[in-house]
Amino acid sequence: MNEKKMKLIEAGVKLVATHGYHNTSIQEIASEAGVSKGAFYLYFQSKEEFIQTAYRFFNTQISQRFASVKQENIPPKEILEKQLTILIDYIYQYKAFIIMHLRENISVGQQTDKLMRQMKMENFHWMRETLEHIYADKVETLIVDAIIQFEGLMNGYFKWIVIDNIHIERDKLSAFLVRRLDDIVYGMLESKEEALTTIARIPPEYLTENQTMEQMISGSLFRLNENIRQLDVNPAKIKQLLEVVDAIEKESDKTETSPVVIQGLLAHFNRFKELQEECEQLARILQVELLH
Incomplete structure (x- = not known):
């Protein structure tokens, strides 16, 4: 991500964590980041888009690091322990971002609400897959109850770290949480x-195998959005995409x-290999052939 854009995100989440979303102005974010208000609009069309980008950026960072751990040839419990350590490191490093999330339920537009819903569903899929890998069919009928309890346990400790500023050794906490999952x-x-x-x-939208056409399209467009924002190209090109x-x-x-309109629109992404997987998925869902 562009260094100036990253400065804006870090400055903005710190201000929102302190003053609240609605009490933080674009000018204040720009000033805190040491850039002009005009520079803010080079990267974000609005304050809502700024919030969306912040959530996407941090969510993508964690997802990529989680995926990297999954590739390691280690037992499922060790994978979970490492992933929890990544999550805890992130919480300590970006406390302002977590406070921003906890301070107020930001609902400033349909796109932001859709993004938050998508992230919640992704978290559910991660936890379900993790529990199935660790406990196999032992947890089959109790898996939702186990997810709810484990999620509550994690959130409880994370809130004490963020809100009350207590210090817990990170490696010890991740191992402790995995043992408590066993207890649950x-x-x-x-x-x-x-x-x-x-x-x-x-809700049926949580179940990948039961997704409707609309939900599959929404998920693919969400991931395409994520990947576009990570491209190393100028802001004007990102905005166009x-x-x-x-x-x-x-x-x-x-x-x-x-189909012709969809084909023409998807053709805009041809030169970016980072976008091809989602384009191919969208083409399959919408039953069109990609142009090359």
Whole structure:
């Protein structure tokens, strides 16, 4: 990411954490970052887009590091422990960002709400996959209860670190949390607990295999947006590519989409290999052939 853009994000989340989203102006963000207000608009069209970019940036950083750990040839519990250490390091490093998230429930537009929902679903998929790898079919009927309890346990410690500024040794905390996960799962199994909720009872959009066409398109466009923002190109080009994504979303919302229009829009991404995977997925979902 461009250094000036990163400075704006770091300065902005610190101000929002202190004063709140609605009480922080674009001018204040620019001044805190040591740039002009005009420079802010080179990277963000609005304060809402700034918030979206901040969430995307930090979420992408964690996701990429999590994926890297998954490639290591180590047992599933060790993978989880390493991923938790990454998450805890991130919390200590970016406390202002977490405070911004906790301070107020920012709801300033449909796109921000959609982004937050998507991130919540991604977190659920990570936890479900992790528990299935560690406990296999032992946790099958209790997996949602285990996720809810483990998520609550993590969030409890993270809030004490962020809000009350307590210091906990990071490696010890991640190992401690993994042991507590064992206690949660095996405790429920030993006491023969009946599930309070199940996969069948959670909102269907959380289940990849049950996704509707609209949800699949939304997920692919979300990831395409993420990848575009990470491209090492000038801000004007990024803005143009993001406008193409918006155009694809509008076209896909129509009762009858035009394959020719979709093909033409996707062709804008041809020169960027970082975007090809999502383009191919969108083409499959929308049943069009990619132009080369």
